[in-house]
Amino acid sequence: MTLSTGILVIYADEESFTFVTPEGHMLSAWITFSAYHEDGITVAQAQALLRAADPVIEMGLRMGGHKQEDMFWILTLQSLAKHFNVDAQAEARSVCVDPKIQWSQARNIKHNPIMRSMIYTAGTPMGLLRRRSGR
Numbered sequence: 001m002t003l004s005t006g007i008l009v010i011y012a013d014e015e016s017f018t019f020v021t022p023e024g025h026m027l028s029a030w031i032t033f034s035a036y037h038e039d040g041i042t043v044a045q046a047q048a049l050l051r052a053a054d055p056v057i058e059m060g061l062r063m064g065g066h067k068q069e070d071m072f073w074i075l076t077l078q079s080l081a082k083h084f085n086v087d088a089q090a091e092a093r094s095v096c097v098d099p100k101i102q103w104s105q106a107r108n109i110k111h112n113p114i115m116r117s118m119i120y121t122a123g124t125p126m127g128l129l130r131r132r133s134g135r
Contacts, residue, residue, distance in 0.1 A: 024111045026057045027069075044080055046073045049097075054108035056115065058101050070094060 007019040016034035021027055029050035036043055050069070052058035061069070070092035081088035109115060 026053055026113055028053050054112050055101055055106050056109055056112055
């Protein structure tokens with residue numbers, strides 16, 4: 001599946017940059033990409049501080065979404081290494097900062113991209129029929 005979304009870069013210097021996801025994205029996240037030298041080797045890393053935007057997405061993350069998110073970043077770093085013709089290993093380490101579900105954010109479901117896509121897809125045939133019958 002192709003993912004296309006906007007981002008806002010909130011920090012950048014010679015060694016790193018940080019971006020934040022936009023409203024309506026399924027994750028509320030700050031993601032920092034950086035590189036440094038360690039024992040003569042360049043190390044690249046992606047650090048994501050993220051939280052589900054609503055309880056529905058939170059449940060999805062708990063049912064395997066976190067593993068998919070980790071794999072996304074592993075593949076991203078492996079692609080970066082391949083771009084520079086380097087055969088490198090990538091690994092993911094996750095730390096749960098707050099295990100509670102934020103039920104107070106349930107109102108964000110109105111921005112949930114999965115729910116909006118399902119509603120749009122379900123409504124598309126009806127919209128087509130209405131447009132055709134109006135001709």
